[in-house]
Amino acid sequence: MTENVYPQPHEDADNRPMLEAWRDGRLLIQACDSCGVSFYYPRPLCPECWSDQLSWHDTSGRGEIVSYSLVHRPNHPSFNEEVPIILAEVKLAEGPSMITRIVGCDAEQIRSGLAVELVGDGAHKRFPLPTFQLRSQ
């Protein structure tokens, strides 16, 4: 059974707000109170100015596919039944880019530049990290 469980992130004091928000289907990212830069993934300091005055911000959950790969040989057996895994660089509307997974469509539908949004309606609960789907036009 454990074979079917996706690898999980290690939850710690730095990433807990993001992981807790995702359990509610929301994507939080950090922004620096000092220089204003926002970034993903979670860190204990601003990677731009090293301020530790950081705050968490809700995002629109929307972004755009910058580039992607279709992974036929995943890194863990829990993904084997779901290949190809659509692994993408998604640029969030709020600015930062992240590596994420696109679900809910055929690989043939994927193109760079397409709009994506967070999976919703409880579907997020399967996924350990913020996961996206093509945005309905």
Added chain:
Amino acid sequence: MISPDIGILGYGETRHVKRTDRTLLSLFAEVSNQALGNAGIPKSSVDGLAVSSFCLAPDNAVTLSEQFGLSISWAWQFSAGSAGPVAGVIDALRAIEAGQSQYVLCLAGDLYSVDTHYRLMRNFNHSLHNYAAPHGFGGPNGLFGIVQRKYMETYGLKAEQLGKLAVAQRYNALPNENAVFRDPLTIEDYLNARIIADPIRLYDCVLPCAGAEAILLGPLRGDGKGVRVLSGYEQHNYPPGEVAPLSGGWEVFVDRLYDDAGYGPEDMDFIENYDDYPIMTAIQLEDLGFCRKGEVGAFIDAHTFTFDGDTPLNTGGGQLSIGQAGAGGGLMSVVEATRQIRGEAGPRQVARSDRAVVSGYGMVGYGHGLSASAIVVAGENT
């Protein structure tokens, strides 16, 4: 600048094999003896040790000195993936210049396999473990698929052009007894191979294998066998904050690299770069000054990269054909450059082999390799 009085005196390399019953220490023992043997330096002279290896733990540079009965005054261990072994050569030469050591043995290698590789990559660092592995990222193949697609869509690079690099390197490996893959590869084989992480195909990927390499550094003797390191730099986490950049740290130091050496890319007789994927070989050709950013497709069309071609590249076959022995891949290129400059490459000897640029790359973080390094090497009498 690096002192003209010190350099590479010897080298060693095991055969690369898919599996072995031997220990990593045994592979390191073999290449150490080879390097000291062709340098003509006794074991008692070695007083520094630099080691790069993913699988060495719980051992390290110091416990390796106990295993090998060496008392050393300088110990170094890598942290920059396969940029590390090239950086280690630079650091070791600095240590010799500073008087910390006189003769430094640089070792790199791993007992690597496909399973070892995937296990390692899941826990390679916090960002990959926490924010990539839970998505089923597929290890480096998935990440470099994103880089390759972005490059192809941005600059119009074609699969056939990347394939030309893989095919040329396989040609180079045919006479290399240390290579895992020694069957001819055609462009049709490359294009028709199964997809691993679209757009990454099978022959874009290296095979994790077992192997090791060694380089011995020390005072040059003017006997024509020494190889000078004219210049060398490393750069990490460049450009900062990008997930899938189309350039690497080489472009930060490329001008200094050639200025220090007193030669430009046009003076290089051959190139040994880090070919974890042909797309990274292509990006290195740009970042190391062989063509401008975005123009590597035309550069590939205009040149031939076999050892007997006009732009010999990865003349032993590179990791794409020799195999990737973990961190050993980063020293393989230094070993091959040394062999070529000494004129000891046998049937794959490059016709003119006075000077080369050798680059390393590695430490995959959140989306790409964080570390870049490069040296310019030349025969001591050139």
